[in-house]
Amino acid sequence: MTIILKNISPWGRAVTDLAVSDGRIVSEAPAGAQVIDGGGAIALPGxxxxxxxxxxxxxxxxxxxxxxxxxxxxxxxxxxxxxxxxxxxxxxxxxxxxxxxxxxxxxxxxxxxxxxxxxxxxxxxxxxxxxxxxxxxxxxxxxxxxxxxxxxxxxxxxxxxxxxxxxxxxxxxxxxxxxxxxxxxxxxxxxxxxxxxxxxxxxxxxxxxxxxxxxxxxxxxxxxxxxxxxxxxxxxxxxxxxxxxxxxxxxxxxxxxxxxxxxxxxxxxxxxxxxxxxxxxxxxxxxxxxxxxxxxxxxxxxxxxxxxxxxxxxxxxxxxxxxxxxxxxxxxxxxxxxxMGAAGYGLDPDCTADLVLVDAETPAEAVVEHPPRRLVMKRGRVVAENGRLTIEPAG
Amino acid sequence: MTIILKNISPWGRAVTDLAVSDGRIVSEAPAGAQVIDGGGAIALPGxxxxxxxxxxxxxxxxxxxxxxxxxxxxxxxxxxxxxxxxxxxxxxxxxxxxxxxxxxxxxxxxxxxxxxxxxxxxxxxxxxxxxxxxxxxxxxxxxxxxxxxxxxxxxxxxxxxxxxxxxxxxxxxxxxxxxxxxxxxxxxxxxxxxxxxxxxxxxxxxxxxxxxxxxxxxxxxxxxxxxxxxxxxxxxxxxxxxxxxxxxxxxxxxxxxxxxxxxxxxxxxxxxxxxxxxxxxxxxxxxxxxxxxxxxxxxxxxxxxxxxxxxxxxxxxxxxxxxxxxxxxxxxxxxxxxxMGAAGYGLDPDCTADLVLVDAETPAEAVVEHPPRRLVMKRGRVVAENGRLTIEPAG
The missing domain is CATH 3.20.20.140 (Metal-dependent hydrolases)
Structure with a gap:
């Protein structure tokens, strides 16, 4: 699965796009990727x-x-x-x-x-x-x-x-x-x-x-x-x-x-x-x-x-x-x-694509407001949106 | 404006309906009222x-x-x-x-x-x-x-x-x-x-x-x-x-x-x-x-x-x-x-229809989870739903 998260702000830094392929963050956006608009949200690792x-x-x-x-x-x-x-x-x-x-x-x-x-x-x-x-x-x-x-x-x-x-x-x-x-x-x-x-x-x-x-x-x-x-x-x-x-x-x-x-x-x-x-x-x-x-x-x-x-x-x-x-x-x-010794944790290229998008201006605002999460991704797959699971529940 | 809030739980008590007319809670549901389903939510006064x-x-x-x-x-x-x-x-x-x-x-x-x-x-x-x-x-x-x-x-x-x-x-x-x-x-x-x-x-x-x-x-x-x-x-x-x-x-x-x-x-x-x-x-x-x-x-x-x-x-x-x-x-x-000396405050008949619906099983759960409010009513008018204003913002 290949996804481009457009218009997101990693850790509150400059707004950019983030490409994900085969469960990992990649530096080059592959052709034919699904595009998801992040709406300027802050991206944090999971x-x-x-x-x-x-x-x-x-x-x-x-x-x-x-x-x-x-x-x-x-x-x-x-x-x-x-x-x-x-x-x-x-x-x-x-x-x-x-x-x-x-x-x-x-x-x-x-x-x-x-x-x-x-x-x-x-x-x-x-x-x-x-x-x-x-x-x-x-x-x-x-x-x-x-x-x-x-x-x-x-x-x-x-x-x-x-x-x-x-x-x-x-x-x-x-x-x-x-x-x-x-x-x-x-x-x-x-x-x-x-x-x-x-x-x-x-x-x-x-x-x-x-x-x-x-x-x-x-x-x-x-x-x-x-x-x-x-x-x-x-x-x-x-x-x-x-x-x-x-x-x-x-x-x-x-x-x-x-x-x-x-x-x-x-x-x-x-x-x-x-x-x-x-x-x-x-x-x-x-x-x-x-x-x-x-x-x-x-x-x-x-x-x-x-x-x-x-x-x-x-x-x-x-x-x-x-x-x-x-x-x-x-x-x-x-x-x-x-x-936890989580290998490949983070938002850099080659990291595992475990991340969360939060509608906030800064990381501090993400913490104090902790609004429902805009999107959650696990190993490159969207697993939740707007505070709700988008996959089959486990429990 | 006349509204019947069906299927709500005042203060977490037995599920009931609550009728509102002319900005007040009334004991008799008037004919022709708009019906809103409360989904079993807890009703609290504003x-x-x-x-x-x-x-x-x-x-x-x-x-x-x-x-x-x-x-x-x-x-x-x-x-x-x-x-x-x-x-x-x-x-x-x-x-x-x-x-x-x-x-x-x-x-x-x-x-x-x-x-x-x-x-x-x-x-x-x-x-x-x-x-x-x-x-x-x-x-x-x-x-x-x-x-x-x-x-x-x-x-x-x-x-x-x-x-x-x-x-x-x-x-x-x-x-x-x-x-x-x-x-x-x-x-x-x-x-x-x-x-x-x-x-x-x-x-x-x-x-x-x-x-x-x-x-x-x-x-x-x-x-x-x-x-x-x-x-x-x-x-x-x-x-x-x-x-x-x-x-x-x-x-x-x-x-x-x-x-x-x-x-x-x-x-x-x-x-x-x-x-x-x-x-x-x-x-x-x-x-x-x-x-x-x-x-x-x-x-x-x-x-x-x-x-x-x-x-x-x-x-x-x-x-x-x-x-x-x-x-x-x-x-x-x-x-x-x-x-504040708020006159007519509460959920009893004749009280002003200022209230909020919260999706929770009990009042304690409403506090600890404090989910986005399902519905907010001020003097009998719905002013917010699902955490968002339904009226023109003031600011």
Whole structure:
């Protein structure tokens, strides 16, 4: 398929045409191409939602009011109860519904943490792996094997995580080694051994705040270095980076840089502390973002729209300047793509033709207005227009 | 004009039909009415944007990057410089552009603070008053005479505010009597005298944090009581309510209740403290919200969409439960309507037919998804559909 997108503005730069052939961006417009008028819209590479939980969304199952008590432990218990009560809950179908929502909003790459634990075994992993295969024509997906109910406190979990990585998980996840497991050495040694054995990435949920989280980051750094995993480890949420004294933060930043550890923040709601985006970026720390859970038992606030997510990260950081807002857009595009190791990502010739058109004057306006996407293209094929799928839904 | 909206869900309750005749909701469907299918959408009364600055938006003038340094004083100085540099700046045209944007997003009532000061005199006030008249068919608008550059530090300002109220301003505004003027007695005595003389409402910007703001609230309470203005005073932003010790907060809440003083918060960006919505509501304090400045020199983050605003207030408060999210919707509807004294507001028979249809299953979903509005009606006339005006724009 050969297409010329006329009258588009890559990253808000001068208006130009962009030619696509055989799923790639090409520098010479081939003869006989289909012409699509971009109307002067901004072209961005496909949005990257690099932290999700698409296996357990309740999308399409009717509005579900939030019912949990406060605190991570009670949220987890509430979720297990809820999911076990839904007789026909299907991680494959549900994750496909999220993918449809994401694609319509311009997301072409996603990394999702998938629950694995003694209660559900690998059922969610197998369901999402099925979806990952089924949606390859519209979404590049990475799966993180995620111990949502804890690791050391749930015997058998490490073995299940190991099996998931043997069966094709792209990364090994973790969860508050101190707050949930009270055994940071046990959890982290177990996770890093799996990463080492299978050659997968590491992406650890770290909600523990202040010094508890900081000590955990120290330990993650130590293991990353010992196993030669530099550049292959990410820490998600990392609330501690927003809740330690300044000199401690400076030391942690040094460790993140030393092992090129990437940090994910989605700009949490409420008064939850979060990593200081501008400071980390200026220091050279790689940053990315994601939707977190979309319409699941953890709450209804996340939408799966990565331009809205960039807006939320900007809003939570108090960003008003174009160059600050651009940081949040980078997190939702190139930052996530880098963490996912997305080959050929971008708008240059020879890049994969994964892109989104947004009616806005500047990239900053694209973030703050996040209007329905004018057009979404995946590997050279138009998959959504004006906020709606133009292909058969997966979910 | 007589219309039957079929198949709509008032406030998310049972699906029903709603009849409109001569600009009012009627209990009996008249014969020969035009039938509009609501598709099961939620019907809400028209959204209320009860804190804006529509005189100085830069909407429609090209994307303007934010250029100010931090701090209220430097923001003000930057704004004066910018506005003075735009030769053809027209508060009438600009405010009309904001009204168009608001109407398309379902807002039927707005209260706007309008800059008045020795440098610009009443020019902005006259421009917005012109717009207020021009848009009466689509928007009920209140004007607050607002001393953006200070009161006591800018001799002549009180006289200008007094003239604006004589010429039809609906309320007298104020600005950080301590932080900006260092003369709380002078500013507040001056403002309240004007309110007393003209019988207008009071709505004071209070950014001063902690005890500085708290002392100012004490003084506002004292003057409200002394002049018998109970129920006619509002305080906007009131960051101090989010930044005083708990016992001090309890005392301030008592004073707000004693004089029925309403509080406005728009859920500020960054780490700005803000009034605790759930606590104030449960105590009985009247709450409302608004867009604040839309695409002006103060920054690009506000959109003029009051369902998005409710979402932001929910997000900043960490609300996940339906009953909490409903609070933010109340602030963007009935709360603001009450502050504005909007007669006949609501969805009951005999109410003015100001309403908006939103494709959502529940009011909470309307807030978190804030999709383009299906239909907006003002006094029985359809003024917008699917997010776009169906009437001649004003701006």
């Amino acid at each position: 949005l990257v939602d690099a932290h999700g939980h698409i296996d357990k969304t309740l999308l399409g199952m009717g509005w579900r009011p939030f019912t949990a008590a406060a605190g991570v432990q009670s949220m987890i218990a509430n979720e297990r109860r809820l999911l076990s009560e839904i007789a026909d809950f299907s991680p494959a179908r549900q994750s496909a519904r999220v993918v449809d929502r994401m694609v319509a909003r311009g997301t072409t790459h996603c990394r999702t943490h998938v629950d694995i634990g003694p209660d559900i075994g690998l059922a969610h992993f197998h369901g999402v792996a099925e979806t990952r295969d089924a949606v390859r024509d519209r979404m590049d997906m990475q799966i993180v094997a995620f111990p949502q109910t804890g690791v050391m406190t749930r015997p058998g979990t490490l073995e299940l995580l190991d099996r998931a990585c043997a069966e094709g998980a792209d990364a090994i996840g973790g969860l508050d080694p101190i707050g949930i497991d009270q055994d940071p050495k046990g959890q982290l040694d177990g996770l890093f051994a799996i990463a080492d054995r299978h050659g997968v990435e590491v992406d650890i949920h770290l909600h523990d705040r202040g010094e508890v989280g900081a000590v955990t980051l120290d330990m993650i750094h130590e293991r990353t270095k010992a196993l030669g995993l530099k550049g292959r480890v990410a820490v998600s949420h990392a609330f501690c980076l927003g809740s330690v004294p300044d000199d401690r933060l400076a030391g942690l930043i040094g460790k993140l840089l030393d092992q090129d550890i990437a940090i994910m923040t989605h700009g949490p709601s409420g008064d939850t502390p979060f990593p200081p985006v501008r400071r980390l970026h200026d220091a050279g720390v790689r940053l990315f973002t994601g939707s977190d859970g979309i319409r699941d038992s953890w709450g209804p606030l996340n939408s799966g729209d990565m331009l809205q997510r960039a807006f939320i990260v900007a809003y939570r950081n108090g960003f008003r300047r174009d160059e600050d807002i651009a940081l949040t857009l980078d997190m939702a595009t190139t930052g996530g793509a880098q963490v | 959204l209320v944007d009860a804190h804006g600055h529509i005189d100085k938006t830069l909407l429609g003038m090209g994307w303007r990057p934010f250029t100010a340094a931090a701090g209220v004083q430097s923001m003000i100085a930057n704004e004066r410089r910018l506005l003075s540099e735009i030769a053809d700046f027209s508060p009438a045209r600009q405010s009309a552009r904001v009204v168009d944007r608001m109407v398309a997003r379902g807002t039927t009532h707005c209260r706007t603070h309008v800059d008045i000061g020795p440098d610009i005199g009443l020019a902005h006030f006259h421009g917005v008053a012109e717009t207020r008249d021009a848009v009466r068919d689509r928007m009920d608008m209140q004007i607050v005479a607002f001393p953006q550059t200070g009161v006591m530090t800018r001799p002549g300002t009180l006289e200008l505010l007094d003239r604006a109220c004589a010429e039809g301003a609906d309320a007298i505004g104020g600005l950080d009597p301590i932080g900006i003027d260092q003369d709380p007695k002078g500013q507040l005595d001056g403002l309240f005298a004007i309110a007393d003389r003209h019988g207008v409402e009071v709505d004071i910007h209070l950014h001063d944090r902690g005890e500085v703001g708290a002392v100012t609230l004490d003084m506002i309470h004292e003057r409200t009581k002394a002049l018998g203005l109970k129920g006619r005073v509002a305080v906007s932003h009131a960051f101090c309510l989010g930044s005083v010790p708990d016992d001090r907060l309890a005392g301030l809440i008592g004073k707000l209740l004693d004089q029925d003083i309403a509080i406005m918060t728009h859920g500020p960006s960054g780490d700005t403290p803000f009034p605790p919505v759930r606590r104030l509501h449960d105590a009985g304090v009247r709450l409302f919200t608004g867009s604040d400045g839309i695409r002006d020199s103060w920054g690009p983050l506000n959109s003029g969409d009051m369902l998005q605003r409710a979402f932001i207030v929910a997000y900043r408060n960490g609300f996940r439960r339906d009953e909490d999210i409903a609070l933010t919707l109340d602030m963007a509807t009935t709360g603001g309507a009450q502050v």
